[in-house]
Amino acid sequence: MKRLMPWMLAMVLGSVTMLAGAQDYERGTADEAVALVKKAIAYYKQHGRDKVAAEVNLRTPLLREKDLYVFIMPLDEGPVIAHGGNAKLVGKRLYDLRDVDGVGFMQKFRDVANSKDGKGWVDYRWPNSLSGKIEPKSTYVERVGDLYFASGIYKPVR
Numbered sequence: 001m002k003r004l005m006p007w008m009l010a011m012v013l014g015s016v017t018m019l020a021g022a023q024d025y026e027r028g029t030a031d032e033a034v035a036l037v038k039k040a041i042a043y044y045k046q047h048g049r050d051k052v053a054a055e056v057n058l059r060t061p062l063l064r065e066k067d068l069y070v071f072i073m074p075l076d077e078g079p080v081i082a083h084g085g086n087a088k089l090v091g092k093r094l095y096d097l098r099d100v101d102g103v104g105f106m107q108k109f110r111d112v113a114n115s116k117d118g119k120g121w122v123d124y125r126w127p128n129s130l131s132g133k134i135e136p137k138s139t140y141v142e143r144v145g146d147l148y149f150a151s152g153i154y155k156p157v158r
Helices: 002-024 030-047 051-057 105-113
Strands: 071-074 119-128 133-144 147-154
Touching: 002 071, 030 051, 030 133, 030 147, 051 071, 071 105, 105 119, 105 133
Parallel strands: none
Antiparallel strands: 071 147, 119 133, 133 147
């Protein structure tokens, strides 16, 4: 039995280490965020607003990639239409939301969507629910009609 104890301990510690590693997550890249938004827009154009909102809110793998998700907002400062990170935000008005530095990033999303190009990036700092830390974040926004689609990446902390 004494000879089995070190092996059993090694197996238990190895399992704990593997489980801890499983809690790590792979961060999405800027290119992946843009591709995810474009995929959601294509789905919207093919299936319509209600179906794309349902896919986003159900958090299906179709519109998720690594730690990335899509959210959909109206240009008129109305409530959230769909949110792949937190479906409880659907129906809420978030345009006054600010980051930890006081940056009104939701207004900046809308400004980018309303710009001549109708697309671009917004930088701010936001709590990462996966790491539990406030991290630099950059969100890609793209306008389609009276909506904008967005997905954000957490940038590596240096």
